[in-house]
Amino acid sequence: MAAHSLLSRDRAEAGSIVSRFSPENEALAREIIARYPRPKSAIIPLCHLVQEEHGYLTDDGMAHVAELVGVTAAQVQGTASFYEMFKRHETGRYVLGICTNISCLVLGGAELLARAEERLGIRSGSTTADGRITLEDTECLAACTDAPMCQVNYRYFGGLSDSDFDELLDDLASGAIDEVVPPHGTLARVRQHIPDDRVANIGPPEVQVAPEWFTRREAEMAAPEGEG
C-alpha cells in the first residue's frame, strides 16, 4: 500500500509537490502547538505529523511547520536534520530496522542483517525495487533481552530465529501484516487530547507565577511541622 508515496512520486514527476498539511492535520498541529509553552517546542511532533501524512519529511511540509510555529523553514530543517527518524526521501512502506548493537550483535544481529540483505537483494540503507521495504542497520532499540530483534515501522519483533525472520520477511512482502503495522511515518495511533475544560495552566514561561495551590499549601500545611 504505497499509495501515498506513489502519489507524491507522480506529482514530483509532474513538478508540483504540494505536501502541506491537510485541513484535519493542520487542526491537529494547532492542537499540539497549544500544549507547549512556546510554539517552537512542537517542531519535532509536527515533523512526525508531516511524515505520517506524506511518508517522509517534505520541503512543503517543513515550510508549513515553520509557518505554524513562527520560525523559518531553515530552522525547521536545521532541527529535523539532527534526528535520524526524519527521512528526507521516500522510504518503502516498511522501514525494517535491524539492531546490530552489542546485545543483539553477540546473539546474531549482524547475521540477521546479512540475511535480510541477501533475501531482499539490497544493502542496508536502501529500498527494494517494489518500494515495499527500506532496510536499516540500527542502534540499540531497548529490547536487549529479546535479542536478536528488529523493528518494522517502529513496531517490535524480538527473539528472532532464522525461520521467524524469514516468516516476517514473507509477511512484509505479501502484506500479511499490513493491518498490524501502519505505513511508515505513523507512530502512535492513539493521540493525546486535553479537553479544553481540563487544561490547568499552559502558557508562555514569561507570564507564569507560582501556582496558587503551591503557595497556599506550603504556607498552611508546612507551618505545624516546624522548620523540618
Added chain:
Amino acid sequence: MGYRDHHSVFGAAEGTPLVVSSRFGAPDGHTLDGYKASGSYDGYQALDRVLGMAPSKVVATVRDASLLGRGGAGFPAGVKWGFMPPDVQPRYIVVNGDESEPGTYKDRLLMERDPHQLIEGCLIAAYAVGASQVFLYVRGEMAHAQERIAAALNEAYAAGLVGRNIAGTDFSVDIVMAWGAGAYIVGEETALIESLEGERGMPRLKPPYFPAAKGLYMAPTIVNNVETLSNLPWLFNHGVEEYLKTGTEASPGTRLIALSGHVNRPGVYEIPQGTTTFEDLFYGDDYGQGIRDGNELKMFIPGGGSAPWFYPEQVGMALEGKVVGGAGSMLGSGAVVVMDDTTDAVAACLRLVRFYARESCGKCTPCREGTTWLERILRRIIDGHGRPEDLGLLESVGDNISPGPYPTPPGRPRGSRRSPSRPSRPRSARWARRRWRRSPRRCVASDRSSMPTSPTRRRIRSRGRR
C-alpha cells in the same frame, strides 16, 4: 513458534517487593481500571496521601528514602529536587523516557505496561516542587509506549486525575507527552531540554551544571528518569521505613536490571539493590540461569554500553552503585550484557565504538573526530591491517576525548565539558584494550583479514583470557 509468539521475560526473586514491576504481567495493567484494581493499594492512592502533605514534606520524604536516580548517574532525587532556587517560577518537570543506552531495557516496559504508575509519579513530583507543567518525553522509536502513555493520559484527564483541580482539590498541573525522533544524545538531560525546545539535541555548555537552576526555557527544571518517578507511588503507599527495608543503606529499594547477552534466560528483573551479586544474576534460577551452552563467562558490561567492562573475577561483586563505581565501572542504567568465551572482544568493542561514532552529536571536536578515528583504527585491526603503533594510538585518541581517569575523582572540577557522557566514548575501547592487550596484539601481528565482523558464530577460543 513464529515471530508473533515471542514475549519478553521479566520477573523477580521470591520475596523481593515489586516496587515498580508489579503490573508487568497484568494484561490490563496499563489501563486505569487495571491500575486501580491491582496491587495492594488502589491506584492513585499515593496521590491522595501526598495531597494531604505539605509540598516541602514530600521533598523531605523522598530525600529520607534516598531514592537514587535510575537513569545512570544515580543522583538522589530528593536532593535534586532541593536544588530548585526558591521563588523562581515557572518550574517544570521533564520525564526522561529517551532510553537508548546500549543494553538498557526497562523504561520502555514501565511506559508500556504501567503508564499510570508513571503518571502518578509525575503528579507527586509536580506537587512536591510546585511545577506548572510536566513533559513526558518518550523516545521516538517507541511507538507502542507512546500509544500507551497517550491513552493513559487521556483516561487520567477524563477521570479528573490530571489537569485542572486534580481529584477535586485545588492542585492543578498538566502532563504533556512529547516524543523524540532518534538521537542517543538526547538522553543527556540538557540535550533533552534542547530537543524539547524544538532544537537540535545537543547538550548545553556547562555551567550551569543542573537544569534545576536553569533548564527548559531557562526556567528551573527537574529532569527525572522514568524508573525513578515510577518508584514514587509505592514509596508513598508503603512509607519510607518500608522502602528502606529493601536494599542497602547507601542504595535502598529495588532496581530493574536488563540482563542480556549469553545467558540462558535473558530478561528484565527487579532486584533488591546492593544485595544481589552479578553471580546471582547470571547463574541464579530466578534470573539468568547460567551461561548458554555451558560456556565460560569471558566478560560483561555492568551498566550499559558506556560502562567499562568487568571480567570473571568481578562476578562476586554486588550490584550496587558505589561498589561498582569503586571498582572503576558504573551501574549506570541497569543494563548488564554478558559475553561468553566465544565472543571476540575486539569486534564487540568495535561495535560499541561505532555506536559512539555514529551517535556523536558533533558539538565538540574531540568526540566528533576522535570516535571516528577510534572506529577506523579498530576496523583496520580487525581487518588484519593493524600496525604495531595502533594500540598506543587508540590510547592517545581516547585520552584526547576524555583526559584523565574515569570515573572523575571526587573534588576534581567537571570543567565545561558539555556532555557528561563524553568519557563514554573511549571508555569501552580503553577498558577492553587494557584487559585485552594481548588479544588485539595478536590481531595486529597476524593476518586476520578473513575474520567475520560478528563475534557470534566464531568458535575460536581466546587464548588471551587471563
